[in-house]
Amino acid sequence: MPSPKRSIHVVAGVITDARGRILLNRRTENRDMAGLWEFPGGKREAGESSEQALVRELREELGIDADVGDWLMDVPQVYPDKHLTLEVRHIRSWKGSPRGREGQAITWVAPDKLVRYSMPPADLPVVAALRQPDRYLITPAPAEDDAGQQRWQAQLRTAVAAGHARIQLRLPAGHPQWAALAEQTVRQHRSGVQWLLNRDIALAQALGVGVHLGSEQLLSLSERPLPPGQLVAASCHDLSQLQAAQRLGCDFAVLGPVQATASHPGAAPLGWEAFADLRAQVSLPIYALGGMAPQHIPQARRHGGQGIAAISGLWPS
Structure with a gap:
């Protein structure tokens, strides 16, 4: 009998610059789904609120201090090894210059170009939520x-x-x-x-x-x-x-x-x-x-x- 999948809660941020472009992270070679692009963020640890987790992750990943804003959506997604919930929040503002502090590539993408980027399954509904009618x-x-x-x-x-x-x-x-x-x-x-x-x-x-x-x-x-x-x-x-x-x-x-x-x-x-x-x-x-x-x-x-x-x-x- 297969063991139950582990449940993970991930919080990601939609970071938009003054030109309306959205920031994407590229997953590094030492991670699963390496090479795919995603909205930056990471796993919520025990005892953390979603806001605290996202602030910590964006500081570690991008070197910025983020002001977490409105909630956009939650995306439940089943992967071979886990059951993931991706919670997505808008970022109101931030201090610092985003850079890939963990060796990852980052890029700013116009909203209508997001569909050109290969992403993990959980991130694809987020692109639709940002661009298509609700x-x-x-x-x-x-x-x-x-x-x-x-x-x-x-x-x-x-x-x-x-x-x-x-x-x-x-x-x-x-x-x-x-x-x-x-x-x-x-x-x-x-x-x-x-x-x-x-x-x-x-x-x-x-x-x-x-x-x-x-x-x-x-x-x-x-x-x-x-x-x-x-x-x-x-x-x-x-x-x-x-x-x-x-x-x-x-x-x-x-x-x-x-x-x-x-x-x-x-x-x-x-x-x-x-x-x-x-x-x-x-x-x-x-x-x-x-x-x-x-x-x-x-x-x-x-x-x-x-x-x-x-x-x-x-x-x-």
Whole structure:
């Protein structure tokens, strides 16, 4: 019987300079995952608070005295030899000039270039949390009558004006009227919004937008259905589907239902602990789905989530 994995709590800092660049450390040759880049920090020792641990680690690693600021997220991650929790904090300010005091390389990276750096699995969701929306709006299907469609379009304009930057158009696929509505919507609101079409790969290709795959589609595909630059997301309910989404190269996934929902009364909710356990076994950005509203975003981040995905919890009334 294998011995249980040791549990480690690591605290890392997001250090940003006056130009908006973020500091990364490179893991040295004498450590596991040598050569990968990571957010600087280290293990919290017994009796230390997270703030004390991070101040100590940044002094030892970089030679700076840091003022630890706001919490960003916790990332649970399973490795072959350990179960790690990566707690991430912003650094408000610091004294001194950062340098690699332990022989490690350091570099300052523009946020949009972070994805170019190879990182340990636990650091990848942090990059997503820094760069991508913390809420994913899923539209309800519009009514078929003209008045219902006009009301839906007005609500969608309200959602875009409110700043929703990642939106799934959940329209019935294969109907010419809905294809025309999707094209009209994307054309009118292309600037500032990442659009994904529910399940319709061909229409997404034609419109140059993303696609959100159903779980059954996910398992039937052998390769990513859209090129880089067009988002691919997937609905997942278990570990095999999350692993399939990661193998396929999905940009993010939605996992649920985390809580009971009126729209799926027969679906047993996962709960937050199961959400975290599943998230810990992949490195995708994952939105929590099911009974979610904006007030659940901190809870999602506490369990390693990118944020929340919702229809009624985000759709303007």
